Amino acid sequence: MLIRFITLVLFLLSIATSSLAQSDPKALIDQLGKADFKQAEELIGQIAATGDPRVVPALNAFAEGDLYARKSDGAVFITKAAGADFTLIDPLSGESAGEAPKGSMVKLRINNNLRRVIRSATGGLTLLSPDRAVRLQAADAVLRSPSAENLELVEAALSKETDGEVRARMQEARAVSILISERPVDQKRAAIETVASLGGRGAISILMSAAPSLDAALKPDVDAAIARIETTQAFWDMGQNVWYGLSLGSVLLLAAIGLAITFGVMGIINMAHGEMVMLGAYSTYVVQEVIRTSAPNLFDWSLAIALPVAFLVTAAVGLVIERGVIRFLYGRPLETLLATWGVSLILQQLVRSIFGPTNQEVGNPSWMSGAFQLGQMQITWNRLWIVAFSLSIFIGLLVLMKRSAFGLQMRAVTQNRRMASSMGIRTPWVDAFTFALGSGIAGIAGVALSQIDNVSPNLGQSYIIDSFMVVVFGGVGNLWGTLVGALSLGVLNKFLEPWTGAVLGKILVLVLIILFIQKRPRGLFALKGRAVEA
Amino acid sequence: MNFKARLGGAMLAAIMSTTAFHGAFAADDTIKIGVLHSLSGTMAISETTLKDAMLMLIDEQNKKGGVLGKKLEAVVVDPASDWPLFAEKARQLISQDKVAAVFGCWTSSSRKSVLPVFEELNSILFYPVQYEGEESSRNIIYTGAAPNQQAIPAVDYLMNTEGVERFVLEGTDYVYPQTTNKILKAYLMSKGIKAEDIMVNYTPFGFSDWQTEVSKIKAFGSAGKKTAVVSTINGDANVPFYKELANQGIKAEDIPVVAFSVGEEELAGLDTGPLVGHLAAWNYFQSVDTPVNAEFIKEWHAFTKNDKRVTNDPMEAAYIGFNAWVKAVEAAGTTDTDKVLDSIIGVSVPNLSGGYSTVMPNHHITKPVLIGEIQADGQFEIVQQTPAVVGDEWSDYLPDSKDLISDWRKPMSCGNFNVATGKCGGKGS
Numbered sequence: 004m005l006i007r008f009i010t011l012v013l014f015l016l017s018i019a020t021s022s023l024a025q026s027d028p029k030a031l032i033d034q035l036g037k038a039d040f041k042q043a044e045e046l047i048g049q050i051a052a053t054g055d056p057r058v059v060p061a062l063n064a065f066a067e068g069d070l071y072a073r074k075s076d077g078a079v080f081i082t083k084a085a086g087a088d089f090t091l092i093d094p095l096s097g098e099s100a101g102e103a104p105k106g107s108m109v110k111l112r113i114n115n116n117l118r119r120v121i122r123s124a125t126g127g128l129t130l131l132s133p134d135r136a137v138r139l140q141a142a143d144a145v146l147r148s149p150s151a152e153n154l155e156l157v158e159a160a161l162s163k164e165t166d167g168e169v170r171a172r173m174q175e176a177r178a179v180s181i182l183i184s185e186r187p188v189d190q191k192r193a194a195i196e197t198v199a200s201l202g203g204r205g206a207i208s209i210l211m212s213a214a215p216s217l218d219a220a221l222k223p224d225v226d227a228a229i230a231r232i233e234t235t236q237a238f239w240d241m242g243q244n245v246w247y248g249l250s251l252g253s254v255l256l257l258a259a260i261g262l263a264i265t266f267g268v269m270g271i272i273n274m275a276h277g278e279m280v281m282l283g284a285y286s287t288y289v290v291q292e293v294i295r296t297s298a299p300n301l302f303d304w305s306l307a308i309a310l311p312v313a314f315l316v317t318a319a320v321g322l323v324i325e326r327g328v329i330r331f332l333y334g335r336p337l338e339t340l341l342a343t344w345g346v347s348l349i350l351q352q353l354v355r356s357i358f359g360p361t362n363q364e365v366g367n368p369s370w371m372s373g374a375f376q377l378g379q380m381q382i383t384w385n386r387l388w389i390v391a392f393s394l395s396i397f398i399g400l401l402v403l404m405k406r407s408a409f410g411l412q413m414r415a416v417t418q419n420r421r422m423a424s425s426m427g428i429r430t431p432w433v434d435a436f437t438f439a440l441g442s443g444i445a446g447i448a449g450v451a452l453s454q455i456d457n458v459s460p461n462l463g464q465s466y467i468i469d470s471f472m473v474v475v476f477g478g479v480g481n482l483w484g485t486l487v488g489a490l491s492l493g494v495l496n497k498f499l500e501p502w503t504g505a506v507l508g509k510i511l512v513l514v515l516i517i518l519f520i521q522k523r524p525r526g527l528f529a530l531k532g533r534a535v536e537a
Numbered sequence: 538m539n540f541k542a543r544l545g546g547a548m549l550a551a552i553m554s555t556t557a558f559h560g561a562f563a564a565d566d567t568i569k570i571g572v573l574h575s576l577s578g579t580m581a582i583s584e585t586t587l588k589d590a591m592l593m594l595i596d597e598q599n600k601k602g603g604v605l606g607k608k609l610e611a612v613v614v615d616p617a618s619d620w621p622l623f624a625e626k627a628r629q630l631i632s633q634d635k636v637a638a639v640f641g642c643w644t645s646s647s648r649k650s651v652l653p654v655f656e657e658l659n660s661i662l663f664y665p666v667q668y669e670g671e672e673s674s675r676n677i678i679y680t681g682a683a684p685n686q687q688a689i690p691a692v693d694y695l696m697n698t699e700g701v702e703r704f705v706l707e708g709t710d711y712v713y714p715q716t717t718n719k720i721l722k723a724y725l726m727s728k729g730i731k732a733e734d735i736m737v738n739y740t741p742f743g744f745s746d747w748q749t750e751v752s753k754i755k756a757f758g759s760a761g762k763k764t765a766v767v768s769t770i771n772g773d774a775n776v777p778f779y780k781e782l783a784n785q786g787i788k789a790e791d792i793p794v795v796a797f798s799v800g801e802e803e804l805a806g807l808d809t810g811p812l813v814g815h816l817a818a819w820n821y822f823q824s825v826d827t828p829v830n831a832e833f834i835k836e837w838h839a840f841t842k843n844d845k846r847v848t849n850d851p852m853e854a855a856y857i858g859f860n861a862w863v864k865a866v867e868a869a870g871t872t873d874t875d876k877v878l879d880s881i882i883g884v885s886v887p888n889l890s891g892g893y894s895t896v897m898p899n900h901h902i903t904k905p906v907l908i909g910e911i912q913a914d915g916q917f918e919i920v921q922q923t924p925a926v927v928g929d930e931w932s933d934y935l936p937d938s939k940d941l942i943s944d945w946r947k948p949m950s951c952g953n954f955n956v957a958t959g960k961c962g963g964k965g966s
Contacts, residue, residue, distance in 0.1 A: 040698070068913075113918075204756055207759050362803075381785060461773065465745060505741060
């Protein structure tokens with residue numbers, strides 16, 4: 004009897020110690036250093052199961068790729084790069100553990116699957132954090148990667164939560180977790196309702212992934228919920244398409260608006276227009292490089308600084324082209340076409356020789372990165388800024404043309420050169436400055452386009468056809484035509500794309516424009532009067 | 538754009554070919570090597586690097602004493618991204634400059650354009666880029682990956698490690714993505730993926746407005762099954778694609794993108810912070826941790842005098858091809874095309890990922906497949922590496938080509954032997 008008792012005690016003791024060893028987070032984290040992806044996944048589960056909130060920074064560092072193992076003893080640390088060395092931080096206590104050369108540490112390998120597991124695990128662990136923002140984030144994490152294990156944690160957190168927004172998020176996280184748990188049917192039915200009220204693609208995704216494992220009795224509920232979400236989603240998709248169209252239209256407007264002056268107002272078939280856009284983009288690159296090396300804290304202002312630089316650079320190049328080539332070719336459109344085309348090739352190869360043929364990195368300032376949610380629509384900041392920017396350029400140009408002395412002279416010269424000349428306007432210089440203005444506008448368009456496209460020597464080529472298309476469609480010589488033309492082509496394109504695919508959509512747009520030009524050769528807004536014949 | 542690019546390219550090339558790069562006067566104490574890569578036009582972005590890599594390799598070989606006791610001499614021409622011009626330049630290299638072998642081409646269109654020239658004039662082309670397969674020429678050694686050396690292992694990784702059940706095959710509209718996607722679709726369906734779980738989508742060259750496409754991917758990915766994008770998007774269109782992915786908040790954890798045309802060079806123009814975790818499949822990454830690779834990178838930085846220049850997979854393919862040629866010439870004792878073609882089969886040279894690559898009888902080589910995740914510094918972290926895989930020229934997953942094999946050893950000497958009918962000849966050449 005006594006022996007039995009002793010063995011029992013020993014047995015219990017051994018269980019206790021072994022489970023103690025298994026729940027020691029430090030030991031578990033150190034084991035990560037030697038684990039492959041599969042073992043690491045299990046270890047993360049065990050680390051999370053300790054319920055110790057101190058492991059969260061280590062797990063986050065793991066997901067970020069900042070967790071390293073020391074080669075000599077296999078101990079695992081969070082690291083921060085400090086020159087050629089790493090600053091080591093103890094994974095649990097967060098205290099500094101000295102420095103080590105980079106060569107003496109091995110990075111713990113991480114993949115997408117582990118990142119998902121970590122997100123879910125840290126979500127569960129931080130639900131009770133005293134920091135409201137962390138709790139919100141945790142609820143989000145549980146919502147995005149739900150697991151049945153987290154359900155009780157969420158419910159425990161819910162019972163203590165007082166903040167309204169966090170509570171709502173946790174309710175949603177709870178509902179999502181219930182769907183994949185073993186809870187009774189009526190709880191699940193309520194959960195379906197909660198998820199459905201979330202709306203959007205995310206909710207459809209959650210419901211569809213849970214559907215196969217759900218009780219047959221719940222199937223009608225799920226189907227009804229999905230159908231309901233899809234009805235509202237269709238409405239939002241429509242709005243999203245209009246937005247995409249406007250945003251594409253604004254890019255077309257940006258690319259074309261300089262051409263609306265050189266081609267539209269002056270009648271020069273300027274094949275080097277795209278290269279002006281490209282030069283503008285490269286100006287942005289150079290400005291950013293200078294800022295990166297000399298004044299990094301100004302980086303968010305780099306685009307604002309690049310605007311005047313790009314305008315001046317491209318306007319100067321435009322001025323040189325007009326004085327050097329185009330002025331000898333007025334009235335000879337075919338020669339102008341060939342000459343400006345030659346200029347475009349020279350400019351491309353020049354840029355290729357100076358900057359190299361590869362893409363250059365132009366960074367997005369923080370205020371142009373990311374997106375925000377408008378209902379079920381997602382609007383990216385860079386697109387929003389580009390729409391605003393292109394409209395303000397359009398308005399600025401309109402004011403310049405209609406309200407300034409230069410604009411007046413410009414219109415006078417293009418409408419009746421000899422009369423303008425007789426009135427004392429120096430027409431050659433008006434020509435030169437008008438061309439420079441058109442080029443400069445193309446240059447600042449390049450600043451904006453550098454945010455969404457490649458900055459490479461080929462940048463201009465991809466916009467030249469579209470630009471001519473917009474100007475011809477909108478009506479040569481009319482700024483309003485360019486605006487309406489660009490926006491309607493953008494929206495048309497984006498409405499065709501989901502139905503026909505991008506390739507066929509583009510072809511259809513071209514065919515429609517050809518048909519339209521057959522019917523209205525002067526485009527949407529045809530100039531009337533004597534100017535047309537001149 | 539294409540019309541203009543081509544005409545422009547032709548004009549430039551006309552200028553270039555009469556001026557630059559013509560140091561080639563026949564001298565018997567050198568062996569000439571043709572380098573046929575676009576230095577201007579749209580493809581210059583990718584091909585210029587390969588030209589530099591070839592010059593470096595030739596330079597290194599000359600430091601070691603050349604080949605057969607003779608120095609090597611590079612003859613560089615610029616086909617200016619213009620496919621018909623590739624054929625003209627190839628003809629010029631072979632007939633006028635009398636080069637012993639040519640290293641060059643990038644796009645499949647350029648390779649298809651020069652193929653008849655190499656067969657007619659009986660010379661050798663080393664082609665260093667991953668391609669769609671379905672071809673085997675007696676006069677071309679394919680050192681880039683065939684689909685089974687890149688695409689198929691990549692989707693295997695997605696299915697096995699990431700648990701992906703739904704695939705978007707997104708590509709640029711031309712021959713490489715179309716053929717690769719056809720093979721992939723057949724492969725995925727043979728693995729039990731249903732047709733409604735595969736979406737194939739194409740966009741034009743240089744596509745830049747990805748908003749609709751990316752939200753389509755998002756919508757496709759919200760069907761409750763783990764979804765991934767397999768991207769065969771070509772060069773320039775990638776930067777706006779990844780920017781849009783990042784801006785719309787698609788994270789690699791949710792919908793990973795695995796790309797076959799995005800390497801270190803393409804990421805150079807991009808802020809890769811938001812892209813961490815998206816994948817690429819290649820046979821080489823700059824981050825490969827082997828002594829031979831460290832040496833190669835050091836040489837590259839010294840040669841280009843720029844320690845920020847990255848190395849990439851086609852460079853490794855050029856490295857393997859060049860070394861295989863050197864070895865074959867030394868074994869044959871001559872640069873005569875027929876003898877070199879006989880001796881090159883079975884030649885084994887070290888690759889940069891720590892193993893050996895062998896030229897197989899089908900003129901493709903063996904190499905390992907590496908899956909890498911994009912890191913914040915623009916490099917890749919290797920998450921999987923397979924043992925060496927033999928390049929399969931005729932895909933086993935396409936009904937047209939599953940019976941075809943290629944074997945350039947005598948007595949078969951056939952690029953499209955049909956094992957079902959027992960005859961040489963069939964689809965392709």
